[in-house]
Amino acid sequence: MKRDRGIGLGSSARPSGGPGAGRLLGTLVAALAAGLVGWVAWGGSGRPGAEVLQSAAIVGRATPLSLRIDAGRAGLRSVDVRLEGGGAAGTLLSREFPAEGPLGSGVRDECFDLVLDAGAAGVPEGEARIVVRASDWSALGRLRGPSEILSIPVTVDVAPPALTPVTVTSMGQRGGSAIVVYRVAPDAVRSGVEIGSRRFPGRTGAFADPALGVALFSLPWDAPTPIQPQVFAEDAAGNRARAAVALPVKERRFPEEKIEVTTTFMTVKIPELLERNGMKAPADPVEAYLAVNRDLRRRSEERLREIGRVSAPRFLFEGAFVQQPDTAVGSRFAERRHYSFGGKPIDEQTHLGTDLASVKLAPVVASARGRVLWAGDLGIYGNAVVLDHGLGLETLYAHLTDTAVAAGQVVEKGATLGRSGQTGLAGGDHLHYSTMIHGQHVDPVEWWDGKWFRDRIAPQLASAPAAPNLGDEPSDPDPAPAATSGGRSGCGRGTAPDGATAPAATGRAAR
Ligand SMILES: [Zn+2]
Numbered sequence: 001m002k003r004d005r006g007i008g009l010g011s012s013a014r015p016s017g018g019p020g021a022g023r024l025l026g027t028l029v030a031a032l033a034a035g036l037v038g039w040v041a042w043g044g045s046g047r048p049g050a051e052v053l054q055s056a057a058i059v060g061r062a063t064p065l066s067l068r069i070d071a072g073r074a075g076l077r078s079v080d081v082r083l084e085g086g087g088a089a090g091t092l093l094s095r096e097f098p099a100e101g102p103l104g105s106g107v108r109d110e111c112f113d114l115v116l117d118a119g120a121a122g123v124p125e126g127e128a129r130i131v132v133r134a135s136d137w138s139a140l141g142r143l144r145g146p147s148e149i150l151s152i153p154v155t156v157d158v159a160p161p162a163l164t165p166v167t168v169t170s171m172g173q174r175g176g177s178a179i180v181v182y183r184v185a186p187d188a189v190r191s192g193v194e195i196g197s198r199r200f201p202g203r204t205g206a207f208a209d210p211a212l213g214v215a216l217f218s219l220p221w222d223a224p225t226p227i228q229p230q231v232f233a234e235d236a237a238g239n240r241a242r243a244a245v246a247l248p249v250k251e252r253r254f255p256e257e258k259i260e261v262t263t264t265f266m267t268v269k270i271p272e273l274l275e276r277n278g279m280k281a282p283a284d285p286v287e288a289y290l291a292v293n294r295d296l297r298r299r300s301e302e303r304l305r306e307i308g309r310v311s312a313p314r315f316l317f318e319g320a321f322v323q324q325p326d327t328a329v330g331s332r333f334a335e336r337r338h339y340s341f342g343g344k345p346i347d348e349q350t351h352l353g354t355d356l357a358s359v360k361l362a363p364v365v366a367s368a369r370g371r372v373l374w375a376g377d378l379g380i381y382g383n384a385v386v387l388d389h390g391l392g393l394e395t396l397y398a399h400l401t402d403t404a405v406a407a408g409q410v411v412e413k414g415a416t417l418g419r420s421g422q423t424g425l426a427g428g429d430h431l432h433y434s435t436m437i438h439g440q441h442v443d444p445v446e447w448w449d450g451k452w453f454r455d456r457i458a459p460q461l462a463s464a465p466a467a468p469n470l471g472d473e474p475s476d477p478d479p480a481p482a483a484t485s486g487g488r489s490g491c492g493r494g495t496a497p498d499g500a501t502a503p504a505a506t507g508r509a510a511r
Contacts, residue, residue, distance in 0.1 A: 046140025048076060050132050050150040053111070054490030059083065059128065059154045060237025063116040065092075066490025067132065067150075074104030074137035078146055081114065083121045085128025085156060090121025092130070097137075104137025111491035115238070118156045128156045160241035161185035163233040166212065167463045169456045173250040175221035175334050175443045177435075179391075179460045180245050182231045184213045190478055191233040193217040194242070196224060200392065200438060201478035202231075206314055208465040216391045218442045219249050221334040222350070254334040254350075261289065261341045265427055273425065277379060286346050292380065292425060293339070293347050300379030301439075304386070304396070307374045308439030310474040312390035314466070317368035317413065320450040321395070323356070324365060324431060330355035333443040352441035353396065353434030360429040362420045364397050366411045367433075367447075371474060375403045375417075381432065382424025385417045388474055393447075394439070398432035399424050 054066035069079055081093040093114055097105040116130075132150035135141050162185040169178035184191050184204065192202035192215040202215025219227050227249040232242045266285045273292050274281045277299075282288045323329075335351040370387035373394065378384040381398035385405060388394050401421030405411060420431045435444040446452045 045072060046136060046138050046142075046144045047147060048072075048079075048134040048136050048141075048149055050134070052150070052152065055130075055152055055154075056236055057154060058157050058235075058237040059116050059118045059130070060156070060158050060235065060239040061117055061119055061160075062238025062240070063118070063236075064238070064490065065114045065116055065130065066112065067114070068109060068111045068491070069132070069134055069149075070109040071107065071134075071136035071141075072138050073106075073108065074139075074141065075100075075107040076105055076110060077135040077137045077141060078133075079110070079112070080133045080146060081112075082131045082133075083116065083118060083123045083128055083154075083156075084131055085154075086124035086126055088121075088123045090118075090123055092116055092121060099137055113491050118237075119158045123156050125156050125158060127153070129153050157235075157237055158239055160239040161188040161191075161233045161235045163188070163191070163231060163241040163243055165231050165243055165245045167460050168229075168245045168247050169460065171248045171250065172219045172456070173443075174219055174223075174227065174252045175254070176219050176446050177216065177393075177437060177442045177457070178219060178229070178247060179214065179216050179457050180229070180231060180247075181207075181460050181463055182213050182215075182233075182243075183211050184233045185235075186211065187235045188213075188233040189236050191215070191231065192478070193245075194230050194232050195220060195227060198223065198440070199232075199478075200440075203313060203391075203477040206391075206467055206470060208467050212464055214391065214461070216393055216437050218437045218440050219247075220440065221254065221352075221443075225251065254336060255332060256336045256338065257331070257351075259337050259339050260343075261339055261346070262427075266341065269425075269427070273380075276377070286341060289339075289341070290347060293349060296379050297349065297425075300381055303378060304436065305439030307386055308388075308392065308394050308436060309478070310373070310476050311388050311392045311394070311438070312371065312472040312474050313477075314470050314472060315390040315393070315461070316370050316410070316472055317389050320453045321367040321435075321444075321447040322365075322413065323367070323448050324358065324362075324433065326362075327356035327358045327431065330357050330430065333441070333445070353398070353432045354444050356431040356433050358420065358431070360420070361401055362429075362431070363416045364400060364418050364420055364431055366413055366415045366417055367395055369413050370395070370411060371472070372405045372407050372409045372411060372417075373474070375405050375407055378424070380425040382426060383418070383421065384424070387411065387417075390472065392438040392477070394436045395444075396432075396434040396436060398434070399426040399430065401429075 048069050048071040051068040056063050076097045079095045083090050097107045100106050130152040133146045134149050135146040164183045166181045168180040172178045191213050193200040200217035202213045204213045206214050229245050230242045234240050270288050271281050331351050337349050339347040370389040373388045374386040383400040384398045386396050400418040403418040405417050422429050435442050
């Protein structure tokens with residue numbers, strides 16, 4: 001049964017085979033095998049890697065955890081993070097990465113910023129571990145499925161730090177200032193006062209008794225009614241305690257004022273300010289005005305809050321502040337301004353300081369002893385000086401022609417800081433003066449009143465012996481914002497803390 005090799009080729013009578021077909025099949029198999037090996041090698045090991053960027057030994061109600069998970073070229077397939085302990089387990093994260101094509105998801109690495117809540121996970125207090133399981137789309141990964149790639153031993157603790165208010169300002173008014181002393185457990189890493197979404201960091205260490213904390217705070221001019229301050233304390237695991245403080249707050253109405261913007265101001269001052277602050281000048285004069293009155297104003301306020309993060313751990317002054325000598329009060333604190341141009345309304349803002357008028361180029365003096373936090377250009381405030389008086393209390397001197405001090409310098413009450421002027425968003429020579437608590441404006445008038453200071457602030461500070469040898473070096477009482485704050489995550493997404501601890505207030509004015 002001999003057949004010509006050439007004839008039967010392709011015939012159904014005979015299975016394919018023979019040396020020619022064999023060679024082809026062999027090549028095919030070899031190619032497939034090489035391809036498989038290549039695919040297996042290309043896709044990765046099937047075990048993604050994990051890197052811990054931020055973790056804590058104690059897991060509570062809001063504990064930050066940041067992880068980076070790396071996979072081979074085929075990409076991540078699934079990531080699962082669980083808290084396991086005390087016979088219970090709860091899922092903290094469960095993510096699937098679908099295949100984008102035949103080769104996998106292509107997600108080579110992914111960073112996760114998690115806020116762990118042991119309470120929600122249902123894991124009881126005591127020993128536990130955070131377990132990370134992951135898989136990738138490589139050939140080996142498809143075969144193997146999710147595997148444990150990381151295990152972190154932790155302790156679960158969901159008890160909030162003990163916290164009790166001790167003494168607080170007896171009464172206050174909207175837009176004014178107040179102070180509270182509270183007792184807080186040593187495991188608290190941050191504490192202070194909260195009013196709605198606003199936070200005023202407090203600090204321990206100012207009193208001889210290390211369990212006592214103190215926070216100066218504002219009764220914000222624009223907070224919803226009623227204003228109800230609460231003290232808060234947070235431990236490293238994010239467990240939070242809160243307690244209301246008994247502080248009656250008198251409501252107030254703030255003045256309204258109409259301002260007609262002049263053509264000269266529109267065509268000379270506004271373009272000059274935009275250029276000075278590196279901003280594009282819109283062709284439309286009203287839009288250009290709004291770029292300054294809204295955008296530059298907001299930027300200036302953010303800058304003020306950033307400058308006001310650091311403060312001395314105690315008051316650097318004694319007694320009341322002084323109003324600038326020989327000045328008349330013009331615009332008052334929290335005056336609502338309605339701007340118009342050519343008779344048409346164009347904007348509304350709130351004036352968050354007090355305007356003090358005197359003669360041109362009048363010497364501007366420190367209203368109390370303090371340390372210079374800022375001396376230089378400050379957006380709508382023009383040439384400005386910011387003094388720190390301790391515990392977050394600051395004063396701002398704006399629109400100066402020139403400054404006579406430098407950052408870091410300690411100045412006595414009455415020391416010359418510079419000369420008045422009209423730099424920044426100012427229509428004429430005057431001093432825009434503001435009092436702030438951690439960069440949030442308060443009514444300056446209270447601080448000029450010796451009786452108010454003796455009755456409402458001094459008794460709380462005198463309620464317990466001060467800490468001996470407490471320096472006056474400025475520091476940030478709230479250096480690490482809570483796990484839930486944006487912008488400072490372990491994954492490093494974003495940079496500037498855009499009002500992480502203080503929400504942007506609405507309308508503000510400097511003129
Ligand atoms: Zn002003």
